[in-house]
Amino acid sequence: MDFEEILTHIGKFGPFQWRVYLVLCCISLVTPFHLFSQVFFAKPVDHWCYDSSIDAINCSVLNVTDGIECIEAKRNLYIPRTADGDGFEKCQKYQLDGYLLDYDGADANTSVIAITGCDDGWVYDPRVPYGYSIISDFELVCHRRSLPQIAMSIFFFTIMIGVVFNGWISDRIGRLYTILIMSVVVCVSGSAVCIVKSFWAYVILRSICGPCVVGLFSVPFVLGAELVSSESRILTGFVIEYFFAIGYVLTAVLAEFIQNWRLLQLTLTLPALLIIASIPLIVESPRWLLSRGHNQRAITVIKQIAKGNRKKMPDISQEPTFSQTKVVDEKITMRELFRHRTMVTRTLILMVAWLTNNIVYMVISFSAGAFGVNVIVGSLLLAAVEIPANTIAMVTVKYLGRRYPQCCMFFTAGAASILSRFIPIGGWQIAVVVVSKLAISASFNTIFVYTAELYPTSVRGFSLSICSMMARVGGTIFPFILLLADYWQHFPLVISGILAVISGIGILLLPETKMAALPATIEDALYIGRKRIPVPTSPGDEEKTNEL
Incomplete structure (x- = not known):
């Protein structure tokens, strides 16, 4: 008696499984806490060059009192105006060399003074308290302004490596102990981030935490699916995504009320203690x-499940066939997957689609403050839209199929991203970007199901691993796409939009899997959406078939 048959007796998805599954869903809330936290840690802070010689000027000479007015009045003396005259340069200053040491209140002739860089450091907006942002705490400005994006790239690179490790360790020691170990690591490394004084210490500790917080989503995802019958797995896959979206929203809400990034990091880390307690x-x-x-x-x-579901325990203790759930030992190799031209084309299209999905998703998520709204308000909108996106994905998968909805989601995300370039910064632009985020979030949820249905049992897990790895590659690339905004502010969204449109076209080349039986062999996968032709009997016919 295998486990599927046992579930028919003890409950396919009864009250006990629901209780455990909801605990697993709550565990997954921790993942978006840390995945998107740097959006709120790296809030922009106004800054300009510091010059020690300016300290000698008395505020009374400037006809202002001590404090913010004095600091801003001194800035007027030694910081050049921007080209449009609306603000001050952030990374340049006049090379004073004692020019203003005897300043008596007369207007200084700055046109004869050379301009230099910030060789004495920086002054930050005095209205911003210490701990408001990693930008001011770690001085990530001017020639160091790309470091936050580099930190994100390293963070997501370690997640890419961690995806493989998470799967390996959960297969070796079990799902339960893996969740416990990862919760402890998140608790320790996440708490240590709060007290670091060095930027690179911040990067290292976040990189240790990253793979574990992603594991706190992927491992509960797998465990939840393994506790229920096969027909309930799509439901478990979509419900847990709602909790991910809720965690994303909670991150933005907490960031609104906790302005100090260190305290926010601690608040986002403490739930790991609750996970340990919930084991x-x-x-x-x-x-x-x-x-x-x-x-x-x-x-x-199984006895616990039967008791919790108030079902009668089947007599299985004496059946020797109970020891295994009919696992077939099939050799899974790259050759098995790439032996046929059709499978090669299918895999390449899906790899690009997964890569694009993550790039577009992350570029929009981490650009929350670039659309003329507060970064927290922008993040809240982009987070909240994932809830209806998950519903759209679930409904379309059930009633409309996979290929055309997936294609439409890519086209919508791409068109909206490109269209945002032609809309002035403000309410309408953020509305268009929200539509793009809605579409790409729905696409992300749909492509999991679609990919699994396009591959046979023998290579399904391997194929999903390859595609998932490509998504993680996108996670390491997108921070550098964000840096292109320094050259043209619309670059990130336009590039993302073009990639989404290309992926949408590629999806049209894939077969529809709705109402198709889950393929068990490579041959089954080759003929998804087609009429099966007779099995070849001669070597020549077999060779032609293999070219499909």
Whole structure:
């Protein structure tokens, strides 16, 4: 009796599984806390060059009192105006060399003074308290202004490596212990981030935390699917995405009330302690226990499920076939996946689609403050839109299929991103960008299901791993796309839009999988959406078939 059959007796998705699954969903809230936190840590801070010689000027000479007025009056003396005259240069100053040391209140002739860089450091807006932003705390301005994006790229690169490690360790020691270990790592490294004084210490600790917070989504995702019957897995896959969206919204709400980034980091880390405390409420995956030969532990978990669902426990203790859930030992290789031209084309299209999905999603998410609204308000809008996006994905997958909805989502995201370039900064532009985020979020949720249905059982997990890895590559690339805004503010969204349109066209080359049986073999996958032709009997016919 395999586990699927056992579930028909003890409950396919009963009250006990729901309780455990909701705890797993709450655990996943931690992932967006840390994934998007740097949007609020790196809030822009007004700054300009510091010059020690300006300290000698008395505020009374400038006819102002001490404090902010005096600081701004001194800035007028040694900081050049921008080309449009509306503001001050942030990375340049007049080379005084004692020119103003005997300043008596007369207008200084700055036109004869050379301009230089900020060799004495910077002055930050005195109205901004310490800890308001990593920009001022770590002096990430002028020639160091690209460091926040580099920090994000390193963070997402370690996540890319961590995806492989997370899967390996959860397969080795189990889902439950993996969640516990990752919660401890997040708790320790996340708390340490709050007290660092060095930018690179901040980067290292965040990079340790990153793979673990992503694991606190992926491992509960897998565990939730393994506790229920196969027909309930799409439901578990979509419901947990709602909690991810809620976590994203909560991050923005907390950032509104907690302005100090160190205190915000601590607040976002403390829920890891609750995860550790909730471990007794979770059970290990019976499927994993069976696959590893831990039959008695699996029986114990099954008894818990039966009792929690108020179902009668089937008589399975004496059945030797219970020890395994019919796992077929098939050799999974790159050759198996890339043996056929059709599968090669399919895989390349999906790799580009996953890469594009993550680039567009992240570029929009981390540009929340670039559309003429407060970064927190922008983030809140972009986070909240993921809730209806998940609903759209779930409905379209069920009723409209996969290919055309996926294509439309890419086209909508791409068109809206490109269109935003022609709309002035303000309410209408953020509305268009929200539409783009809605479409790409729905696309992200849909492509998981679509990809799994396009591959046979023997290489399905391997194929999903390749595509997921491409999404992580996109995570390491997007910070550098954001840097292109220094040359043209619309570059990031326009590039993202073009990529989305290209991916939408590629999706049209894939077959529809709605109402198609899940492929069990490569041959099944080759004929998705087609009429199956007779199996070749001669070597020549077989060679032609392999070219499909």
